[in-house]
Amino acid sequence: MHSYGYRANGVLSLSLTILALLCTVASLSGVILNLPPPSAHVEVVNINWFQKHRSGNDEVSLTLNISPNLESLFTWNTKQIFVFLAAEYETPKNSLNQVSIWDGIIPSIDQAKFRINTINKYRLADQGNNLRGREFNLTLHWHVMPRTGKMFADKIVMTGYRMPHEYI
């Protein structure tokens, strides 16, 4: 502490140590809160078309009404949330098929509760012709990206959807 250099060094190293500590405490502060879990509702408004390609793969086009409420995921330490909707179904060959059909990035709590009417953003195609009459789940997955700390993910599974029995 006898020279400018030593004092500046002391301030710098202690301030950075405390900054790391602040970030650690901030990342833990969000975990303590016991907020209600988020909710989501997805409705298949219309099946626009459903056909079998020449390659033999089924593909379907849906119009969806997606209305999630992810406000409770936002804490002061949340930077943004990545959210995607996946169609999940079982076929004789694979016990779990996951097709991402819509996604979005929610940058703030003001935009965490919304309602969107959209056709599937990404193609919902099967590796084969297993979609006719197939029961499927629509699962809303989300990844919470904090400013500091661990990223975590969760999902809501919505069951009871069924593909049409005939190509249209």
Place this chain on the structure above:
Amino acid sequence: MDWQGQKLAEQLMQTLLLAFAVVAFVAGYWLGSFQMMLLIYAGGVALTTLITVPNWPFFNRHPLKWLDPSEVDRHPKPQPVKSKKKPTKQK
């Protein structure tokens, strides 16, 4: 900066940084703004630097009192006593 000043500078630095960290965290959490926390803490670090790094007069209130040079003549430096016999390795 004298000895007391150095001690004071170090204690001031630690206290100020910790206090600003606590204030910054509470304010940031209260306002729900991570940016506010970082801004308050950055301000605190800048203020701490300003207070503890320069050699301010209040760090020099306890100057060391050196003896007057005339004391040297009155109290000559004791000479090391020359030993009469050299230590020998073999006996």
